[in-house]
Amino acid sequence: MQATTIRRWSFVHTWTSLICTLFLLMLAITGLPLIFHHELEHLLGEAPELREMPAETPHLDLQQLVSAAERHRPDEVVQYLGWEEDEPSGVVAIMAATAGTEPNSSHTFMLDARTGEAVEMPAANGGLMMFFLRMHVDMFAGLPGKLLLAFMGILFVVAIVSGVVLYSPFMRRLEFAKVRHERSSRTRWLDLHNLIGVVTLSWALMVGITGVISACADLLIEAWRTESLAALVEPYRNAPPLVDAAPASNLVQIATNATPGMQPDFIAFPGTRFSSEHHYSIFMKGSSHLTSHLWTPVLVDASTLEVTAIGGRPWYMDALSLSSPLHFGDYGGRPMQILWAALDVLTIVVLGSGLYLWWVRRRGATSAREVTA
Template sequence: MIRFWSSIHTWTSLICTTFLLMLCLTGLPLIFHHELNHALGYEVEPPPLPPGTPHVSLDRVVEAALAHRPGEVIQFVGFDRDEPNIAVLSMNKTAEANPDTNSHIVIDRRTGAVLKELKSNEGPIHFLLKMHVDMFLGLPGKLFLGAMGVLFVAALVSGAVLYGPFMKKLDFGTVRRSRARRIRWLDWHNLIGITALTWTLVVGTTGFINALDDLILKSWQAGQLAEMTAPYRNSPRPDALSSLEAAVATAKAAAPAMTPRIIAYPGTMFTSTNHYAVFLAGDTPLTARLLKPALIDAATGALTDLRAMPWYVQTVFVAQPLHFGDYGGLPLKIIWALFDMATIALLGGGLYLWAVRRRKSGMRSNDETEAGAAQAFLGVAE
């Protein structure tokens, strides 16, 4: 049985380690993406105004964005959970255009003034995010990295199974400093691996879930969203859209304990050609991630449907911030970064131990060879 788990552990580890090192290295700065984007000028702070300054109508915000980029249309309106005085309007030439090419107009909600224009594909954080998410390969890249996540979880589980039998003669945390360098590396490898096991399982599992987000979105579009918009399936987009301010007020009246986070304009991927989709969320760290769409008829301003999204979509909403430690503010991000660096050491140590074992494989006895098969992630004790 040990030989079986050793074989699983070794091969799953070797296949995915290189890609996991890339994910850990790119993921480390992404943990602090808000802070880094702010420092680099890719996030905007509104100018100081007296506390309690009221917001202007969203219709005025819309007018400011359309005047800033004449000839274009609004696809989405987003509200920053941490900065309620800012609205970000994503614009493109048509409602159906690829959002990756959008321009993002940052507007002060208190004055209606345009603060800055940003592009979807600008900045070093965007480069790192694309590398981390899909290696610039789109859906195939996502699915490939998702498969690497599955192998990573398999390596962790098999390593945990092997850890007990191979460490039963040593106290927890033992590092045999008087032994050869390979043995010292092995002991550190074991200690880091078992200490970070829970974190690596969480990050590996949420990474796999996040890799499926495009497929999950398409499933929601073909299922619940199609059901919600079925009566309007063959209706054209209205020539004139009703008030966005009134649409948001209608959505808030239907869900008074929730706050609008994103508004999808008619014709975009998150709604129909006839509806504003106002996505609302709660105010706790968890419920703030769980969105509930309210569909507002874009011609009449009437509410046509409001329902919670399916569990599989909510799973993605929970997994995405958890993957980057974006739940508990800066302290949790620092903890996530420390575990990320520990995982980099774990992966690098595993590669070193495997290389040493390969060089010395001809000199080992049968027993040593069997034991050495577990040395890719959590390792063994000798």
């Protein structure tokens, strides 16, 4: 590689790394506890605990659960009901002052499906784990914060690619993974920085790309609403406002009959951003490990309870659905969590050593100018 080309790639690598490093350090540090969020929620007492009851205790129907939620927060409306994978008798309810209230202003709690009892979820409403999640997702700055982090993620990907370009000719002069312990501290850290960077390369690229996709969630959901959802509800464009929604009791059975072999993940009530003013949207998922993260919306007329449409999945919504569990290592149980945590720590070392190397080089250049002045 020519010297001029190396200098150009070095400039790209240096400045893309420097611009995004502090943000990435924040993301790596806040992301570490999020990998173990289920375990930490229980440890911190932020996870909901349902009462012990006989296994054969029957569940209430959905409308009874909706009524229980409305009794718990009488001045609000139900936006979503979802099923908790780790708690078969738990139904997560999200409520707010209006159906269209933005997510960060909603209140989340769990309903005991057997009794309708409401159990608070501190982790979803301002607990320590929610602090880590908000910092990781948008730095408490909403969409501008998400877009800023998406831009930092793009810079991170460019920094990785440029680092690989620089590393390839560099390693031709050395054995792979060699750390020159006999050289200066800066050289040793450079070798470690390069070595750990190569070891975490594929993971860092994957986490960077999935992070960018997740950070653009609001834009992707709005694109889905504008394109796919708008087409599905076009016949209702001039329909009069919904006055009274039909009871939600049979929604799951209706959606299951429409999508055999699938199971419900969550229900969006009329007026929310995942439904229309005239529909319940029941989001069904597959039964395999992969398809359990892919949604198929079933739109049910909120007045007649007739299925009016079964939505397809645009590629960008599939990418969004898959990016979050892959980003946080939710696919492979405890072994994958441990692997993700180890790679996260190594990434923190890479980021910190990169800052150290830049500082030492800058200080050396300053000292050299002072000597020759």
